[in-house]
Amino acid sequence: MFILKSVVGKLWMTIIGLVAFVLLILSLFWGQYIQTYFAKTQDQTQTLLRLSTRVAAEVIPHLNEPKYLQTINELLSAQDAKIILLDTKLNLLPMEQKEAVKVDSLFPKSDLQSVLAGQSIDNHEQVKMGSKDRLESEYLAVAVPLKAEGQSGSLGALVLYQTVQSLESTQAYVKRLFAYVGVMGFLLTTFFAFFLSTRITQPLLQLKKAADLITLGEYGTRVPITSSDELGELAKTFNHMGEELEDTIKALNHEKEHLASVLRSMIDAVITFDAEGHVILTNPQGEKIVQEWSLIGLQEGETPPVNRQTIPKPMQQLFEAVVAEASEMNSKLHVRNEVWSIVMAPLYSRDVVRGAVAVLRDVTEEHRMDKLRKDFVANVSHELRTPLSMLQGYSEALLDDIAASPEERKELAQVIHDESLRMGRLVNDLLDLARMENGNMVLNFREVEVGTFIKRIYRKFAVLAKEQEIALAYELPELPLVLEQADEDRLEQVMTNLLDNAFRHTSGGAAISIKAEQVLHKDADAIQIDISDQGHGIPPEDLPYVFERFYKADKARTRGVTGGTGLGLAIVKNIVDAHQGNVVVRSTLGQGTTFSIILPCKKL
Structure with a gap:
């Protein structure tokens, strides 16, 4: 639930739990009180029975004296009690009293008949169980028979009733009290939660919003300081952190731009790989090499990966060796009639090789010139050695008079002449070519x-x-x-x-x-x-x-x-x-x- 994910919701639920716990404790105490009160009601019933029996014994000789009966009622009124006298037909005996309570509201006639039969009763069960009649919940009454001493039958019945606090009203009062306390507790809890939202969670939300903006790159974001308490100190610390982070990011961007400028201005190609051989960073020359060399070895119709470029195949073997041995290596790659000198060194992260950086230089021209130099020396040596050998051999033959006839001597001389012309052409061509390549050729x-x-x-x-x-x-x-x-x-x-x-x-x-x-x-x-x-x-x-x-x-x-x-x-x-x-x-x-x-x- 969303409310349980917020600080306000958690505090609100905590306070509600505390209020509910307090109400539970109070309900236990009130329940104990009600049980104790109910026990006192039983004692009061027994007291009324004893009192009614004694009053009945005193009243029998004075049944025909209304003033005596009135005096008894006046005495009992001090205890919020009164008596009602009934004859054998359950009719009221003449008394100078106002009928405050009807007998029928206290006891049914069937119970009163049992009283006439000599049984004492009370309405305690009616009070305990509760009744729709309001009077039964306000008076505790007992009924005893009127018996003269020495007589077997009863002369009537005496009903003694006393005002008591209703158990139902007490329970209703307690319920209302608990309801009022619960509503007040929930209202106070909700108010306190909103107070916390304004005074505590609102600054936290501002901090969260500022952190989100910094995550998006707005490093100049700051939060207002509205108090000097812990939240204010937190906001001050957050702003200081933001300033330091902004300065650090600016310094990193400056270094990054400086490094990028250096890489862009380099003639050599620079390519950085991670441990899996994916391209992390390149300069323009390196990007060109990656794009071109990625096409090497692809089948017809196959396209190179677009989202993440991988190490080109010509560099794969050297990369694996550098990562495996964790040492710098030099090599020369022959790729598409080009020769590249490559230096590859491992990159470390806490003594663990996390990739490699390669620096490549196009040495095709140097390689070609070196090859031409070697070929030039070999060819010139050969081209000169052959005619020189022939000149030496034929001239020695002439000196040693090997040729026996003038025709043979002429033939040997012709060979010497031709070879000298050939050497002359070679020297002339070399001189012409040297002048042309040095820019000294005049047209x-x-x-x-x-x-x-x-x-x-x-x-x-x-x-x-x-x-x-x-x-x-x-x-x-x-x-x-x-x-x-x-x-x-x-x-x-x-x-x-x-x-x-x-x-x-x-x-x-x-x-x-x-x-x-x-x-x-x-x-x-x-x-x-x-x-x-x-x-x-x-x-x-x-x-x-x-x-x-x-x-x-x-x-x-x-x-x-x-x-x-x-x-x-x-x-x-x-x-x-x-x-x-x-x-x-x-x-x-x-x-x-x-x-x-x-x-x-x-x-x-």
């Missing part, structure tokens, strides 16, 4: 007519195509194509490198084509030049790396004297990028490869 921009440029490139490679029995063709649109700003010499270097690769990987009887057309690139006019061959093609896994230095799709390091240096496509990309263009490659293994160069038409 001489001028207007270039694409049709004339492609025709010149075609004539340059027509003889080589004829020698290798490869069909070389070009395709130009009807309208002339013009590059307003381009370095023709550098573009020729681009075309030469691409066509060298095409001829090197295309067998006799196949075809190589050059096609130029105007396209839209990034919502602007551009010219696209495609160099397509029908060679061996490039495997799909090698396509992202073909523009790196010394990268070889065939994984073979041996080349003939006319082979390339492995730097041609890297030079192509740098020259195209310097023209603010783009170069892409499409290839199908066993069917051929197409390199597309896209250059802007407008001025740079």
Whole structure:
């Protein structure tokens, strides 16, 4: 019940219980009193019987003397008692008295007949049991026979009655008293409960309302101090607590904003997990990683959890190790052609690991540069070692006169010359590439007519195509194509490198084509030049790396004297990028490869 859940209700019920207990004790005492009073009534009956017997003995000689009888009544009136004399026919004997009470109201005739027969009676039972007749509840009466001494029959009957307090009226009075006391008790209890509600519970309700507002974030809430008692001290303490809490929350928010600013400004990704691997806190970089990496390993049509993000699968193993061993760990993750350096440390709560915090840094470029450095050293060493070995070997053969004829000596000298040219090309390409990557490449921009440029490139490679029995063709649109700003010499270097690769990987009887057309690139006019061959093609896994230095799709390091240096496509990309263009490659293994160069038409 609601009333039992409130302080006022509990106090009200307590006071009502106390009042009911007091009334119960009073009722026990009153009951004892009534029982005692009823016992005195029995004694009074016996007294009246004795008195009536004595009066009857004194009255018999004076039945015919009304004044004597009147004198007796006057004497008995001092005790609120009177006598009534009846003859044998139950008629009143002549007396000088006013009839205050009728005999019929005291005794029925049947009882009076038994009195005439010599039996003494009283109306005590009628008083005890109660009657609807009001007189029976106000008088105690006895009736005795009038017998003369020495006579067997009775001369009549004497009725002696005396005023008594009615037991029923006493009980009714007690009931009314208890009713009045009960009503007064309940009224006082209710009034006191309302008083408590105003003076005691109202401040408590104000404290509860203020606490609810503070729970909702209104930390400036205060309660009025209306008294100097314990409730006033409680309100004062509550207000002080609110002030301290507000200051603490402000300090925490300041620290939180400071930490959030630091996290947002960090280039590294920061992700915090709880002990179950759920994401607690991230900075923008970390949120991006969680969103992207959560898609890894999902089946087709499966969606990642939205309400609570979990630790991505690439970090799962490291997280479990950190939580299990409770120690900081470093690792590198290879995820979707990217390399991430990750440092993960456990978070503690009272010496118990409650989660982990991970800091991730994208080291893809560093990893790629380190790989390029290692590959560069290995490739340069190989590219230089092979011709140097050949130069050393053939020169020693010449010095030792191993060649017996002039033709053999000429052939050895030709090999030495070719290898020296190859070393020269390698050194030149390395120098060009270094200048391009350092931003020291000088471009001489001028207007270039694409049709004339492609025709010149075609004539340059027509003889080589004829020698290798490869069909070389070009395709130009009807309208002339013009590059307003381009370095023709550098573009020729681009075309030469691409066509060298095409001829090197295309067998006799196949075809190589050059096609130029105007396209839209990034919502602007551009010219696209495609160099397509029908060679061996490039495997799909090698396509992202073909523009790196010394990268070889065939994984073979041996080349003939006319082979390339492995730097041609890297030079192509740098020259195209310097023209603010783009170069892409499409290839199908066993069917051929197409390199597309896209250059802007407008001025740079």
